[in-house]
Amino acid sequence: MGEQSPEKLLTPVLSASWDQEDSWTLDNYRAHGGYRALPKALAMPPDEVIAYVKDSGLRGRGGAGFPTGMKWQFIPQGDGKPHYLVVNADESEPGTCKDIPLLYASPHALIEGIVIACHAIRSHHAFVYLRGEVVPVLRRLQAAVAEAYRAGYLGKGALGAGGDLDITVHAGAGAYICGEETALLDSLEGRRGQPRLRPPFPAVAGLYACPTVVNNVESIASVPAIIDRGKEWFRSMGSEKSPGFTLYSLSGHVARPGQYEAPLGITLRELLDLSGGMRPGHRLKFWTPGGSSTPMFTDEHLDVPLDYEGVGAAGSMLGTKALQCFDETTCVVRAVTRWTEFYAHESCGKCTPCREGTYWLVQLLRDIEAGKGLLSDIDKLADIADNINGKSFCALGDGAASPIFSSLKYFREEYEQHITQRGCPFDPARSTAWADDDSSAHLEVNA
Known part of the structure; x- marks a missing residue:
């Protein structure tokens, strides 16, 4: 990767249309290939969709990096209970800012991913638990869901003949603990947001004591591109155990902070080259690879591959890929x-x-x-x-x-x-x- 020019390191997929006028609208999303993956997925049996996502190697983008397809596979079938998909959009980790801009600029990417995921796990009701402070994002997501209902992507027959699907957008009240999946479920049920004892795990007894998949926004929004362009295309990026593209949130004392969508395994040195480096006249002192809850790194870790294995081997966690960079003036x-x-x-x-x-x-x-x-x-x-x-x-x-x-x-x-x-x-x-x-x-x- 180091031999490539900095521009070629970026792989805009989720962020490809963020700079377009009215990028959040249904028309704009469809103009850039949106909802092209949906009929392909609905034509596949649910178990085949699960196997396809599993084979792609997509790992959860919320922090833990658990294989997404495997999480879907844990849902018991033929149990007679309703199944639920819950999307964790309660982005509260200090330094993390990827799901919020994704929802603000391209909410239909999440909605299309939700429909595909619900088809796969045989769910007819999905919930999006959104961080309550971001009211403009809440309104935009609600407007996008309404657009999807009018267009027939949600509601009656959304999952084929007799396959109805509803999405409920729920705004939290600003509690960081509700980013933990079981605390999120308790909050969604109307109780105080506190973690549950496990087992049972959400896949067996989650929302309303029914089988539930809890996925991060970016994880679900990545699924349509995988179905549309193919699992081999997805695996052509990143590393063997951490394939694909992802959003890196670069912030702090850098010349150009922002979202950089690149293959897993890129290094901070390469990202700093893309962002103009540290602010003029200053040097990197310490940084976080995945938000403030991950062990910090120093300038000696500039060439650590930013994938799950590389960061783990160096003594930290990739987490939410929130790269907070601090220079020598920071205490x-x-x-x-x-x-x-x-x-x-x-x-x-x-x-x-x-x-x-x-x-x-x-x-x-x-x-x-x-x-x-x-x-x-x-x-x-x-x-x-x-x-x-x-x-x-x-x-x-x-x-x-x-x-x-x-x-x-x-x-x-x-x-x-x-x-x-x-x-x-x-x-x-x-x-x-x-x-x-x-x-x-x-x-x-x-x-």
């Missing part, structure tokens, strides 16, 4: 404190390790950042994070511990400086490290 302790405050605020409180642990992490980090900590507090931080990691009810606790572990691994000296110098060395009142000729370039942690 690591300050960034980690802001992230940890977010996780403490968003903890649902159901389990003790996360509820109590994130609270005490914040207290220690605030003291260290303010120069009021002790050197022994650094080991105490690591100890508390260890008591959260792998011991909480869901992955929120693990996500809160990840920045602690990784920042101590790479920047322990910076923590010690805050303590020995009785304050932040990056404080504008104490240092010139924040001096910059373009104040608008200072992008803070989005929590």
